[in-house]
Amino acid sequence: MFVEIPAPTAVVVPKAARPPVPRRLLRAAVPYLYLAPALALLVIWTYRPLVQTVQLSFYSWNLLPTQPMVPVGLDNYERLLKLPRLGQSVTRTLFVIGGLLPFTVAVPVLAGLAARRIRGRARGFYQALVFAPMLVAPVASAAVWQWLLDPGAGAVNRALGTKTNWLHEIATAQPAIVLITGWHLVGFAVLVVSAGLANINGDYAEAAQLDGASRGQVTRWITLPLLSPTLVFLTLMTVLLSAQWTFPLIDTLTQGGPVDATTNVYYLLWDYSFHSYDAGLGAAAGMLLFVGFGVVAAALVWLSERLTFHDN
Known part of the structure; x- marks a missing residue:
């Protein structure tokens, strides 16, 4: 006996209503x-x-x-470019950048590589000790350094057996500002380098050591190339912000002196605007500073992207 079953009818599913x-x-x-x-x-x-x-x-x-x-049209720019202080301040800024690069690149790399060999709680204590100067307010540390560098009874002169007036002599004022600023920044740079080292896969080093590479060869040919984007970032930060990092120390310790020996482009911009009360000239200096550092930043960012691309 056969039972006829009707064909199933298509079920029409209503379309979901689109929200308004x-x-x-x-x-x-x-x-x-x-x-x-x-x-x-x-x-x-x-x-x-x-x-x-x-x-x-x-x-x-x-x-x-x-x-x-x-x-006044372009008169502010014309006046600014004719002033000898502008060229001198640019030269001093380049000196500051060159003086800070060891503290933000070279020393942090050495400290970061050394920290990899420290284990346990000692590593945390080591990192905290290195980072501690970054926590000190620049104005507060300036007061301490002014006492340490005092030409009469300062601890530095007593240790060296000299009577140098570190902050008020043309030959020593700028290096003193650079050293104090570098002391502030080295802890931050060490943490950045440590983070970069932590992101490097350890399999590369193990494979190289299995092939007979020494620890120095691993560092030279594997670790440092893979760390290059981090180093470019620190270089970029140093180039763009070195004049600003030194500003509170210059304003507290030397006020741009002696005889403009510590006046960089950032302090010159502030001096024109708020000491000479020439807002137009200060704004023109700020625009030249913005454009100049913008070009340098674009070049370093391009270099960083190329290094990151090749590493990946």
Whole structure:
């Protein structure tokens, strides 16, 4: 006996109703709403002052609200480029950058490699000891260093058996500022290098040692090339921020002296704006500083991306 079974009918599934346009727009806007506070602060505290600085560089103004701003065109830039202090301050800035690079690149690499051999709690104590100077406020440390470098009863002169006035002699003022700043920064740089070393896969070193490579060869041909993006980052930070890092120490210890021996481009910018009350000239100096360091930063970022690409 055969029973006839009817063919199943197709079940029509209703299409899901699409949400209305306002709701879709709201969902798409959620990530941008999270970014909105940060973007607003970026516009208010970075881009808006930058635009105002560009405008102010074409005016003459003494910072008094009762005095009008007088348009002068490119006169501020022409005056600035003719001043010998600008070229001298650029030279001093290059000296500061060169003096700080050992503290932000060379010494941290040596300290980071040495820290890899320390195990247990001693490693944490070692890292804390190295990073401790970074926690000291620059103004507070300036007071301590002023006492240590005192020409009469300073601990440095007593230890060396000299009577050098470290902060008020042309030959020693700038090196003293560089050494104090480097003492502040070396701990931060060591932590950055340690983080870079931690990201290097240890299999590379083990494979090289199995092939007979010595520890020095592993460091030279494997560790340092893989660490190169970190070193480029520290170099970029040093080039862009060295003048700012030295500013609180210069303003506290030497005020740009003696005879402008410690006046770099950043301090010169501040001096024109707030000592000479020439806001237009200070704004022009700030724009030249911004463009110059921007070109250097672009070159270093390009180099960092190439090194990262090759390492990957």
